[in-house]
Structure formats: C-alpha cells, structure tokens
Amino acid sequence: MNKITKETNNWTEDQPIVAINNVHKYFGELEVLKGISMNIMKGEVICIIGPSGSGKSTLIRCINALNDINSGSICVQGQEVHSDHLDKLELRKKVGMVFQQYNLFPHKTALENVMMAPVQVLKQDPKVVRERALRLIKKVRLEGREDSYPGELSGGQQQRVAIARSLAMEPDIILFDEVTAALDPETVKEVLVTIKELAEDGMTCILVTHEMGFAKEVADHIYFTDKGVIVESGSPSEFFDNAKDPRTKEFLSQIL
C-alpha cells in the first residue's frame, strides 16, 4: 500500500506542500466553507485571520482530516486527504496540530506527553524518543519541568509542551488553531517566540491567529476569511497597508 502511494506520488518541493482547491464544507444545512482555495509552499508561514465563526478552525481541521469535506480537494504533499485510500497515520505523521486549549494528556508528565505518540503510535525506541523529547523540551524552554504534570504548569507552559509534543512526531507541517487565545497577555509572548523560532527553522506553519503584530512580523502570506470565503489575501504589507475589501478594513479597524 505504502509502496504504491509512494510510486504514484510524484510530489516535488517546488509544488505546493498543501494544495486546497475549491473546498466546500457543510455542518448539516450550514455551509461553513464556501469554496476555499489556497496553495502553501514548503517552509511558508501562513496566517488565517477573520471574525469568529468564519470557518477558520474548520478549514485547518480539514487539512489533517479531523473534519471531512463535502466537495473540492485538499492535497498534502501531493496526496489527496479526503479519499477512501487515505492512510490517516501517514497524514498525521506529516501534519502536526496545536490546539487553543492545549489538550495535553493530564495523566502524563510533560516529558511523557512529548514521548507518548512516537513510542505508542510509531513504535520507536523509547530511549531514542526520550533523547529527542528532552531536546524538544529544552527547545521550548521548559528545561527542569520535564516531570511536571499539565495541571502543575501555566497555560503558556502547557502550550509549549503541546508544541513539543507535536514536534516529537517530526512533522513537515504544523497547524496552529488560535494557540494563544486562551493565554494571559504576558504568556502569549513566550508561545509566539517559540512559534517564530520554528518558522525560522523552516517549518511550514499554518496559523489561525488574532495576533496581528505576530502575523505582520512572521507571516509570508495572510488570508482574511469571513463567512466561509476568503475575502482577501496577500503579503503582510499588502494586507495591513492596502486592504481593499470593506470587510477587511472594518475587521482591521476593530482589532488594531
């Protein structure tokens, strides 16, 4: 199975790592995504912004198949995500995700949270995984908190463990869904610094965020969505300084 997909998949790095094409998604009667298209290249940092309820979470959850779609296509490294032949594990090895509410496993320590999936899912050698996990915990500046349980960590610390947990799977792409929205203003920065470092290391990042300053500084491309459509997109300077659509202007005037 794996062999066949590898042979038929002739994706190369000059093609989009994530290609979203005319995606429609309904929740019952409600059309949440109304024909979304975007192409994301390897190493790019994409920020998706827009009012609450505009379908941002739904969109990125479709990329790692946490949600399904009704029509259109999403390809990750040339492989169709919403097909009957999808190898979910392969997809989720490639695409990591960090959530607004961290969603750590509360019965495991920070280190165990980072180690669990590679050991239990990928069946990697615990010794090797442990080394990597310790390195990642250091990378997110949580050295010394390896043995703390999620309940003993602040929101910002938990979110950084969640980022390390996602990195431990060595993904090619990470999805961030409003990962600073639940944090105190003081701790937002520590998480953003971590994400920025990831972006500088060349990780492909797709972020849903309300942190405009961060988007301006780090994003290669910004998409503004409203009610299930992409209203406007462009580089940060195009977007922040030359927004054309009245909906974008209104949103920016409220938030800036």
Add this chain to the structure above:
Amino acid sequence: MDVFYNLFLSLYENTGINLTIIYDAYDRGRFIDGVYSTIWLSLSCLFFSLIIGLVGAWLQGSKFSFTKRIVQIYIQLFRNTPPLVQMYFFFFGVGALLPVVEGEFGIPEPMISAFSWAVISLAFFAGAFNVEIFRSGIEAVPKATIEAAEALGYSRTQAYIYIVLPLAFRVCLPSLTNNMVNLVKTTTLAYAIAVPELLYVSNQIWSDNSNVPEMMIVLLLVYFVLVGILVWGMSSWEKKLKLPGYGV
C-alpha cells in the same frame, strides 16, 4: 495457643459470653471457612462484575444500535429487580433447567454449584451498575483530548487504551468503590441458597450454641473490617492515581 483458647473458655464459664469460634476447634474451623468463602465470593463477584461493566460500557459505545439496546435492557432488568429474587431466579429457575451430572463419588450433583450461581447472579447485579459507572467515566473525558490524540496519529482503539480508559478510570473510582462496598455486603444473600459464607456459618454456629448476641457482634465486626480494608485499599489507589494540579 491453648492458654489463649482456655482464656475464652473461662470467659464463657465466668461471664456467659460464649465465643465458641475461638475456643472450640470445630466452630473455629467452620467460621474460618466461612470467612474464606465470603472473601473468595466477594473477589470473584468483583472480578466478573468489572469485566461485565467494561464489556457493557464498550458495547454501549458501539455504533450498532442493537447492542446498545441489549445492554440497556440488561441494565434495566438487573437494576430494577431485587438481587435476592435474581439469585433465586438463577438458582431455582435456570438451575432446574440444567442437567444433573455425576459427581466425584457417583452421587448426582447439579451442574453449577450454589457458590457459582451466587457469583453469576451477584456479578450480573453489580455489573449492571458498573456499566453505567464506566460509561459516565468515559463520557467525562473531553472530546478535545481524544482529538488531540487522533491528531498525533492514534487510532480510535489506541486512543481508548492509552488515554480514554486511564482518564475515565480515575473519574469512575469513587462510584466504583461505592458499588464494590455494596457488592461485598450483598454477598450475604448467598445465605439464601445455602452457600456456606460468613452469615450462613454464623447462623449454624449460633443455632448450635445459642450465642446469638455474641455471633451478631462478631459478624458485624468481621464485615466492618472486610469492607474497611476494601475502602482503605480503594481510597489509597484513588490518591495514587490523583492527577497533580487538578482539584483539591
């Protein structure tokens, strides 16, 4: 030891407090057998009721509506009828339908012993409550936590084994302890189908010696200690599993 036994014999001669289960070898023997029988009965019932609870909760979470329906009917049947009636139903009702087999000495014996019927009926009785307890524990695990596991590549089954069940179990423990305590106390019903457990042997002893008040006190104390050990064990387990940083 004889000194000790004689002490209780003279206690009887001097005060009338008659603890035959200490100084009389025969009574002592059957009382100890009764204690063992109660412990063994309790452990067997606990074990099978937990298995029934787990399987039931799993079937209830399945996508087939008929398995859900069957589990629901089972729960209603066993929760809404008295456990003594259930035990009679199994022992006299179902037991009578089963063939009689030849025992060790060629004497005809029922296929399933009274002890086994007690285990079966009590395990189903307590199991019905365990299904509900486990199910509420599983439902208490946030969907978002399961999603996080799925996003890390866990299959549904793996997420269940590594994340949902360990978390659900912690939620369940207090009500599970309650149900287990009730189960241990309910094992006295096996008296009614002549399983020689504590209550049954005590009854024999007080009939032979007319020492009802003494035996009543002994019975209460023994159950008090047995249940006390169970509760102590469960609450230290609960403490051990407590998630640091959550709750008080």
